[in-house]
Amino acid sequence: AQTVTQSQPEMSVQEAETVTLSCTYDTSESDYYLFWYKQPPSRQMILVIRQEAYKQQNATENRFSVNFQKAAKSFSLKISDSQLGDAAMYFCAYRSARGTYKYIFGTGTRLKVLA
Amino acid sequence: KAGVTQTPRYLIKTRGQQVTLSCSPISGHRSVSWYQQTPGQGLQFLFEYFSETQRNKGNFPGRFSGRQFSNSRSEMNVSTLELGDSALYLCASSLGDRGDEQFFGPGTRLTVL
Numbered sequence: 001a002q003t004v005t006q007s008q009p010e011m012s013v014q015e016a017e018t019v020t021l022s023c024t025y026d027t028s029e030s031d032y033y034l035f036w037y038k039q040p041p042s043r044q045m046i047l048v049i050r051q052e053a054y055k056q057q058n059a060t061e062n063r064f065s066v067n068f069q070k071a072a073k074s075f076s077l078k079i080s081d082s083q084l085g086d087a088a089m090y091f092c093a094y095r096s097a098r099g100t101y102k103y104i105f106g107t108g109t110r111l112k113v114l115a
Numbered sequence: 116k117a118g119v120t121q122t123p124r125y126l127i128k129t130r131g132q133q134v135t136l137s138c139s140p141i142s143g144h145r146s147v148s149w150y151q152q153t154p155g156q157g158l159q160f161l162f163e164y165f166s167e168t169q170r171n172k173g174n175f176p177g178r179f180s181g182r183q184f185s186n187s188r189s190e191m192n193v194s195t196l197e198l199g200d201s202a203l204y205l206c207a208s209s210l211g212d213r214g215d216e217q218f219f220g221p222g223t224r225l226t227v228l
């Protein structure tokens with residue numbers, strides 16, 4: 001069975017600095033998708049970034065980028081130039097690209113941004 | 116386009132009762148997934164419905180059930196409520212393909228006393 005592990009329950013970063021959130025996963029599959037979702041306080045969860053496992057190139061979305069290491073089964077999220085609005089819970093998620101496409105989420109990392 | 120809506124937003128029940136939660140997906144989305152969110156446990160997948168059929172199921176007891184209607188709206192039912200069922204229940208919709216982004220609703224906060 002697939003698992004997703006986020007080993008950092010909480011992280012802090014100074015405004016305008018860079019922070020990296022860690023995520024590791026375990027799977028025997030070769031074809032899958034990885035996601036980072038953001039859940040701001042009292043607001044709805046939204047997608048931050050998506051990575052297709054068969055693509056070597058790391059995904060980027062403005063200030064957000066990932067470091068995808070397929071062999072190491074690692075999928076970290078880097079936030080550059082952190083802003084106060086980045087404060088949220090961040091969830092790493094895995095979805096199989098075959099079979100039943102089940103989604104598996106990590107336990108989340110709470111990011112605090114310090115002014 | 117309207118987002119995912121969930122009703123009710125808050126619910127207080129007592130042990131032994133049953134509850135039904137509702138989710139209206141984004142228009143055109145055929146997949147609806149349900150999650151239970153509790154502090155420290157993250158999001159636990161309950162089940163996914165696609166075109167009125169349950170496509171995926173998580174590791175929850177049979178007290179948790181769901182269904183999807185022809186208009187893609189979905190309901191989740193929990194029978195014989197337990198204190199441990201207190202959680203935020205999130206619904207997410209998507210087009211249904213494997214790499215699709217899920218769009219989440221605001222959730223229903225269920226408190227079991």
